[in-house]
Amino acid sequence: MIDRLALETKSLIQTCQDIATYTRGGMNYHIALQMSAFERDLAVEGINERLKAAAKNPFGALGV
Numbered sequence: 001m002i003d004r005l006a007l008e009t010k011s012l013i014q015t016c017q018d019i020a021t022y023t024r025g026g027m028n029y030h031i032a033l034q035m036s037a038f039e040r041d042l043a044v045e046g047i048n049e050r051l052k053a054a055a056k057n058p059f060g061a062l063g064v
Contacts, residue, residue, distance in 0.1 A: 015040055022047045 016032040019040065032040065 015044065019043050
């Protein structure tokens with residue numbers, strides 16, 4: 001049980017760091033940490049959609 005909690009904690013911290021990094025200052029780590037799991041999932045989905053769109057655009061995210 002303790003190992004599972006440690007993995008969940010690591011996953012939570014990594015997700016919050018990713019959100020803070022990929023939103024480029026739009027959301028800081030501490031705010032991401034206070035979000036619910038649902039809100040974090042929505043933020044990650046939005047980031048992934050932007051990354052996919054940027055990958056398809058030869059000029060990066062400028063045209064998105």
